[in-house]
Amino acid sequence: MPGLLLGDEAPNFEADTTQGRIRFHDFLGDSWGILFSHPRDFTPVCTTELGRAAKLAAEFSKRNVKMIALSIDSVQDHLSWCKDINAYNGEQPAEKLPFPIIADKNRELAVQLGMLDPDEQDKDGMPLTARVVFVFGPDKKLKLSILYPATTGRNFDEILRVVDSLQLTAYKKVATPVDWKPGDSVMVVPTLADEEAKKLFPKGVFTKELPSGKKYLRYTPQPE
DSSP states (O other): OOSOOTTOBOOOOEEEEBTEEEEHHHHHTTSEEEEEEESOTTOHHHHHHHHHHHHTHHHHHHTTEEEEEEESSOHHHHHHHHHHHHHHTTSOOOSOOSSOEEEOTTOHHHHHTTOEEEEEEOTTSOEEEOEEEEEEOTTSBEEEEEEEOTTSOOOHHHHHHHHHHHHHHHHSSEEOOTTOOTTSOEEEOTTSOHHHHHHHOTTOOEEOOOTTOOOOOEEEOOOO
């Protein structure tokens, strides 16, 4: 089945966007990247999502993350839609967002990436593009995938949170526990021996006692 699995390298596709033609790997460069898809232009849930993404663009940029959206309409439709999205945000109705929108009028890229929602169809009976979130690392490999049905809007605060977790755990030997937020304690990975953990985490490692007697719940303050 077409689509991407965790650890797969992103296809180096070419596409027309609201900011010109791109080759995906060149667009990402050495940055992290988020590709998020939309069922169609000028639809209510999509407009709110892109508005929120635009509001958070500076936060993603601070984390060295490039954002790019995809929708199954033309570049000209995308540019016109940008005016509505900016107006929704209470700003001047400009034909530009802080990130490009890919034109996928024939659904070719949506099919290649496994983004179609068979349960939601347009007026012609064609499957809509689902609300997919792909997060890619600087190595161009897929680090996270979240798939929402076409009818459910995304939570971009959660997407920002998982980016923080992915970046932290990519560079430090830790994992983030349930409901973790930046600044909370993190968990030492099970593969790290106690002695090495003490050297790596000078702020201390704290083990929660459990009925099993196993010492696997090891916490440490979030590393810098």
